[in-house]
Amino acid sequence: MAVDLALERAVAMIRTISPNPNRANFGRCSACNVRSLSICGALDQADLAEFERIARHIHVTSNEALFTAGQIAHSVHNLTAGIARLYKLLPDGRRQIIGFALPGDFLGTAPSDRYGYSADAIGSVSVCRLSREAFTHFIAQRPHFLLRINEFAARELMLAQEQMLLLGRRTAEEKIASFLVGWRERLAHIGDERQTIALPMSRQDIADHLGLTIETVSRTLTRFEREKMLVIVAGGVRLLDATRATAMAAA
Amino acid sequence: MAVDLALERAVAMIRTISPNPNRANFGRCSACNVRSLSICGALDQADLAEFERIARHIHVTSNEALFTAGQIAHSVHNLTAGIARLYKLLPDGRRQIIGFALPGDFLGTAPSDRYGYSADAIGSVSVCRLSREAFTHFIAQRPHFLLRINEFAARELMLAQEQMLLLGRRTAEEKIASFLVGWRERLAHIGDERQTIALPMSRQDIADHLGLTIETVSRTLTRFEREKMLVIVAGGVRLLDATRATAMAAA
DNA sequence: CCAGCTGATTGATCCAGATCAAATTCGCCG
DNA sequence: CGGCGAATTTGATCTGGATCAATCAGCTGG
Numbered sequence: 001m002a003v004d005l006a007l008e009r010a011v012a013m014i015r016t017i018s019p020n021p022n023r024a025n026f027g028r029c030s031a032c033n034v035r036s037l038s039i040c041g042a043l044d045q046a047d048l049a050e051f052e053r054i055a056r057h058i059h060v061t062s063n064e065a066l067f068t069a070g071q072i073a074h075s076v077h078n079l080t081a082g083i084a085r086l087y088k089l090l091p092d093g094r095r096q097i098i099g100f101a102l103p104g105d106f107l108g109t110a111p112s113d114r115y116g117y118s119a120d121a122i123g124s125v126s127v128c129r130l131s132r133e134a135f136t137h138f139i140a141q142r143p144h145f146l147l148r149i150n151e152f153a154a155r156e157l158m159l160a161q162e163q164m165l166l167l168g169r170r171t172a173e174e175k176i177a178s179f180l181v182g183w184r185e186r187l188a189h190i191g192d193e194r195q196t197i198a199l200p201m202s203r204q205d206i207a208d209h210l211g212l213t214i215e216t217v218s219r220t221l222t223r224f225e226r227e228k229m230l231v232i233v234a235g236g237v238r239l240l241d242a243t244r245a246t247a248m249a250a251a
Numbered sequence: 252m253a254v255d256l257a258l259e260r261a262v263a264m265i266r267t268i269s270p271n272p273n274r275a276n277f278g279r280c281s282a283c284n285v286r287s288l289s290i291c292g293a294l295d296q297a298d299l300a301e302f303e304r305i306a307r308h309i310h311v312t313s314n315e316a317l318f319t320a321g322q323i324a325h326s327v328h329n330l331t332a333g334i335a336r337l338y339k340l341l342p343d344g345r346r347q348i349i350g351f352a353l354p355g356d357f358l359g360t361a362p363s364d365r366y367g368y369s370a371d372a373i374g375s376v377s378v379c380r381l382s383r384e385a386f387t388h389f390i391a392q393r394p395h396f397l398l399r400i401n402e403f404a405a406r407e408l409m410l411a412q413e414q415m416l417l418l419g420r421r422t423a424e425e426k427i428a429s430f431l432v433g434w435r436e437r438l439a440h441i442g443d444e445r446q447t448i449a450l451p452m453s454r455q456d457i458a459d460h461l462g463l464t465i466e467t468v469s470r471t472l473t474r475f476e477r478e479k480m481l482v483i484v485a486g487g488v489r490l491l492d493a494t495r496a497t498a499m500a501a502a
Numbered sequence: 503c504c505a506g507c508t509g510a511t512t513g514a515t516c517c518a519g520a521t522c523a524a525a526t527t528c529g530c531c532g
Numbered sequence: 533c534g535g536c537g538a539a540t541t542t543g544a545t546c547t548g549g550a551t552c553a554a555t556c557a558g559c560t561g562g
Contacts, residue, residue, distance in 0.1 A: 088416045091502055096416040111405040116412055143394040146401065153404040154362040160411035161367060165339045165347040167418035168462030172519065203540065211419030216519060218541055234528085251342055423549065454510065467549055469511055485558090 028052060034080050037104030037190060042148035054134040058127050066107070066119040066127060073115045075129045076108025082125030083200055087208065088117045097209040099159065100183075100201060102190050108135070109153045122201050167211045175210040176220045177248035180230075180237065199236040279303065280379075285331050288355030288441060293399035305385040310377050317358070317370040317378060324366045326380045327359025333376030334451055338459065339368050348460040350410065351434075351452060353441050359386070360404045373452050418462045426461040427471045428499035431481075431488065450487040 029052040035041055043051055057080075060066060066077060066084060084101040098117055101107060107127075110116055130138075139146050166178055184197045192198065199206070207214045221237070224230050229245060231238045239245060280303040286292055294302055308331075311317060317328060317335060335352040349368055352358060358378075361367055381389075390397050417429055435448045443449065450457070458465045472488070475481050480496060482489045490496060 088412065090416070090420060094420040096419040098412045098415050109401075109405045109408055111402060111409050116409050140394070143391070143397060146394060146397045150360075150397065150401055150404065151362060153401065153408060154360045157360055157404060157408050157411060158362050158367050160408060160415065161339065161349045163415055164349050164411065164418060165341070167415060168347040168459075169341060169345040208419075213520060214540080215521085215542085219519095222541070464550060465510080466512085466551085470549095473511070 029055070032080065034104045034190075038078055038080075039106045039145070039148050039152055040078070042145050047142065047145070051138065054138060055128040055130050058129045059124065060121045060127075061124050062121055064121050064125075066121065066125070067115050069115050069118045071115055073110055073113055073132060075131055076106070076135050077119070078128040078130075079103055079105045079107065080126045080128060083122045084119045084125055085122055085201065085205055086117050086119050095208045096211070097205055098163070099156075100205075100209070102186055104190060106149070106152050108132075109149070109156065122205070172210075172212055172216050172220055174248055174251065175212060176206075176217065176224070177245050179206065179210055180239065181242075181245055181249040184239070195242070196233065196238040197236050280306070283331065285355045285441075289329055289331075290357045290396070290399050290403055291329070293396050298393065298396070302389065305389060306379040306381050308377065309380045310375065311372045312375050313372055315372050315376075317372065317376070318366050320366050320369045322366055324361055324364055324383060326382055327357070327386050328370070329379040329381075330354055330356045330358065331377045331379060334373045335370045335376055336373055336452065336456055337368050337370050346459045347462070348456055349414070350407075351456075351460070353437055355441060357400070357403050359383075360400070360407065373456070423461075423463055423467050423471055425499055425502065426463060427457075427468065427475070428496050430457065430461055431490065432493075432496055432500040435490070446493070447484065447489040448487050 029035065029040060029043075029048045030045065032038075032040065035048075040048065040051060055078075058066075067073070067075070069088060079101050081103055084105075084107075085097050086099045086101055086107070087095050087097045089095050100122070101119065107119060113132075139149065162182075166175055170178065180197060183199070187193070187198065201209075203214045203217050206212075207217045210217070221230075221232055225232050229239070229241045231240060280286065280291060280294075280299045281296065283289075283291065286294075286299075291299065291302060306329075309317075318324070318326070320339060330352050332354055335356075335358075336348050337350045337352055337358070338346050338348045340346050351373070352370065358370060364383075390400065413433075417426055421429065431448060434450070438444070438449065452460075454465045454468050457463075458468045461468070472481075472483055476483050480490075480492045482491060
């Protein structure tokens, strides 16, 4: 499992899609490099200036919380760099990761005034944080923006429905293959397109996302490697037989 | 398992929340009895008249399809009476029911131009069907309506997230208890509030919703009955120990 | 009133994936 | 380098829920 340089570059790219996170507070929305991917892609210069006025740029380090399930939802968030794990816990500690948020993802679609899930950083993460109140006021008079938010909610819902199918009816092998193929697609969508798939989350995170144990995830990946479907590298996997993986994910 | 009269009335109520389904084509939106529950609750008289102009009232009988996954999504739907099963299939026939739609539910939040899941009737069902095109045009100039649709999408997303937790991390016993408690809440929300819970869907439907087999659903319900938590009646269950059921659903 | 059909229940057995238990490897810091 | 804690892999065993296989109960139509 040698260090993979292409992979390292891939991870670095996700991390720093915003060139200088430390100076995020001084960055302008109009120069934001995930704008076209995010809900802000629907805003013109004037809207952007107003959006920037109500947004705060926040930076959190690995495993720090962005917000916690059950707390009063004072803010909405727009991920600008890094990856977040979104999860729900049962009282006895069992965890379900309902998704991984990537740069451009909007975390704010909620029916109640409390967060329905928790979110924390995998590696360092930058977000735009807006007070719910200001955000509500902002969108009130901008129908096209609301339409954009709706598209994002619809995409999120579709992903959730796919995940229900995966969790309820797929085998361990199919779960892992689907996850790898789907994750690669999402990385491609944000501009990280290569055959080496970056997996910045831990095996435990993957297990909690797929409704498996860490041992099953590890064994299945090892078996895929034995069967020459992929190679496990530091921080990810290199897909050797994408056709087979896609077939497994579909079936 | 004697016939339960209260239960029969409960089922009848769901079926005929629109008093005379056969005359639905002549009903007016302004007299619609699920309006306040549905997205139309945000419309005033003028909007309603226009909405009615673009809506067609459709009636389908048991197991008929409303639409099918993969087809071009020409229409959006608003359920006015009855219950629909929403599901996804794998190529080999494995099925995941992603939800059951009740009167007032809106089926139209989708990110692509194709249906992401199939929907068909459990018993007879009435819907308002609108062409996607006309609907898109209708909402374009009505921001408050878009806001309402957003609330519905957010609620649907929250239910999907709960279901992911259930599918990924709960035991069979917890799945059944959660389902019963959650279903009772949803029935209460549409005005059917009683301790006897109507279950118009089959055991197979319940199994496919919870990621279980029909045998496990049956055995678990039988055990709950043996343990005096509930009584199985024709078309549903009567909850005897709601406290215990709620505890199981939470834990 | 009964034959036949469909859906539900019950019983016996099996197995995919969980659990328990060590290694082994990796990342990091002195 | 070398040592140490955390993450991952690997191995042995167990088990919750699946699968296979009969019944059984309700309806429906004759």
